[in-house]
Amino acid sequence: MKLPFIIITDDDTQVLRAIQRDVRNKFREEYKVLAIESAVEALGAVKELELKNETVALFISDQRMPEMEGTAFLDKAKDIFPDAKKVLLTAYSDIEAAIKAINTLKLDYYLLKPWSPPEEKLYPVITDLLEDWQNSFTPEFEGIKIIGYQWSPLSHRIKDFLTGNLIPYKWFDVEVNKEAAELINIHKIETDELPAVLFEDGALLKSPTEIAIGEKIGLKSTASQELYDVVIIGAGPAGLAAAVYGGSEGLRTLMIEKKAPGGQAGTSSRIENYLGFPSGLSGSDLTRRALTQALRFGVEILSPCQVIDINTKDNYKILSLSNGPEIKTHTIIISTGVDYRTLDVKGINELSGAGVYYGSATAEAHSCKDKNVFIVGGGNSAGQAAMYLSGFAKNVFIVIRKSSLDSTMSRYLIDQINITNNISIMANSVVAEGIGKNRLECITIK
Ligand SMILES: Cc1cc2nc3c(=O)[nH]c(=O)nc-3n(C[C@H](O)[C@H](O)[C@H](O)COP(=O)(O)OP(=O)(O)OC[C@H]3O[C@@H](n4cnc5c(N)ncnc54)[C@H](O)[C@@H]3O)c2cc1C
Structure with missing residues (x-):
């Protein structure tokens, strides 16, 4: 397997050497460490890595550099490797720029110079960031495959269950995905046996329960002691x-x-x-x-x-x-918390899992691609879902009974929503009906 890269840039040769040495000492077995004095050259190297199909896990950049500021470098680098983690090396005087970058650039960390001893100030941070990166990075998909119909409530439950249990999977919608048909043929699955779940070891479960999937992926459902x-x-x-x-x-x-x-x-x-x-x-x-x-x-x-x-x-x-x-x-x-209040409106309950979803923004985001999504409710969870889904959907509409979000949503979310072009608020409105045969096809809003 190709090792992912850690790219470091700092115009101060001594600082660059020192951080390169420290990062190499700890991470060289799992990552290639590339240290470059010039931010412009570093960007060139990043582009080359992309062309060679290499991966960058982490960028570490000094803030004050003559050719371009660290924040500008990270901004450009993130367009090429959007999933890579970003760390800004700063002096006390640059903290303000670093904090601003947390919001504008989604900077993951700012590291104050000097970082010695590295065991205390550098390694825990970098280890944490790299673990995070590893957890979301999928090189070539070899994991669980779910084959089914988008509008099947059981397919949704399985996706939701695996998402909740932090198990990565790939979803194959039989109505839109050619590979789904191939998998059905190879594994001789009848359409009334869908959804089917294929595991890395070749095992296949047809229309499985969550417990059956849980057992297969090694979740424990029996206590070891009395x-x-x-x-x-x-x-x-x-x-x-x-x-x-x-x-x-x-x-x-x-x-x-x-x-x-x-x-x-x-x-x-x-x-x-x-x-x-x-x-x-x-x-x-x-x-x-x-x-x-x-x-x-x-x-x-x-x-x-x-x-x-x-x-x-x-x-x-x-x-x-x-x-x-x-x-x-x-x-x-x-500590059983609370459950979702359901939308008690004609036609909605019957379509739960078939176009109507409760709090499943992360599990169903991909199925919302280029579609119009209506979020019912104006609390913080609605705000977070709207922000997240706006990255997938064509338009996101937040349907609320009140005249504004002011009394139900945190300010930071309202501010984010206000500057997101494809999110609109439908105030003084309620969902009156859900219509559709086996899937939600339309809703009436009053
Ligand atoms: C989408 C969303 C976004 C949110 N974002 C934020 C945020 O940004 N900031 C913030 O501060 N708060 C946020 N919240 C609120 C926050 O998540 C909750 O306040 C918090 O999760 C409550 O924790 P809890 O452990 O008390 O209960 P819960 O999180 O409700 O957990 C209770 C658990 O108990 C389990 N359970 C229930 N009954 C049983 C049973 N009989 N046997 C076994 N297990 C059972 C449930 O399955 C559940 O997993 C958000 C909530 C949602 C839904």
Whole structure:
């Protein structure tokens, strides 16, 4: 496999050598490190790498350079490798420019000079960024393939389930994708057996349940012990935080989640107000970090698995599960959060999963490509979904009953929406009806 590149540019030879040395010392086995004094030459090299089908994982650029500022270099470089992480090397006097770049350029980090000792100030940051990059980077697709109809509710549930569990997959819509027909032929799948899920090892599941998929991808739905100190029901941010503390205190901790870890937050395309993440992070990223932290402390996680009843016996609490035997514990923490309020309007319920989706911006974004999307509601989740979907859809309409978003949405989201050309607000409006046979075809708005 070709190693991805880390590109460093700084016009100060000594600084460039020092950072090149430090980055190489730590990352040379997994990345090629290229250090270039001139930002213009660095851009030329980046273009060449693109032509040679190489990949850049990270750009590190000084801010003050004679030919162009670091922010300008990163802006140009990101057009060529949009997924690469971007770090600006700054002095105290440049902090303002760096903070501005977090908003304008989606800068991932600004690193103050000097960065010694690198073990403390450089490596943790770069490791974190590269891990993030690795998690979203897919070289050539070899993972799970889902073949089905876009308007099938089961296809949607499977996509939503895998997205929530942070499992990458490729979606093949039989109505638009030629490869889907080939896969159906090769694997002898009847159309009434769709959706089908193909795994890396060649295994095939037809019209599978979430539990069957969960078992296949190695999710645990049976507890390893009979008795726990603490059982946490629900793996949203509250449950995950409780799990980290339970585990770190050495308690035998079990967390049970009915759908996918992350809860509501896990479905967010971008959380910008979470303490400690100045550039924001996606819900899936937050979930991945919290899960890793909980697992590191020895927490056991059952998912997908629903707690359906709780009783007490001999001073123990006994939990009954949707699947698997009962579980005994001293303490239960209930962090089951909230569920979506559904749109109780004629024709909508029947089309859920077939053009009507609840909070599935990330799972269904690609199917919205070049289409008109209507988001019902004016809260922060609507704002985030609108921003995210505006990158895929032709137009995004936010349908709200009030006259403006002011009392329901955070200011930072309203500001972003106001400067996004393909998002419009339909104020003083309600969705009165959903119409369509096997899929949503039109809606009536009053
Ligand atoms: C799209 C979206 C974007 C958001 N963006 C932001 C933001 O930018 N900033 C912000 O501060 N907040 C945001 N929020 C709100 C934030 O996500 C919630 O406040 C937070 O997730 C609540 O955490 P929680 O752990 O209490 O509950 P939840 O996140 O609701 O998690 C509860 C979990 O419990 C599970 N569960 C329920 N019943 C059972 C059962 N019987 N057995 C097993 N498991 C069960 C559920 O499946 C779920 O995973 C957003 C919410 C949404 C939907």
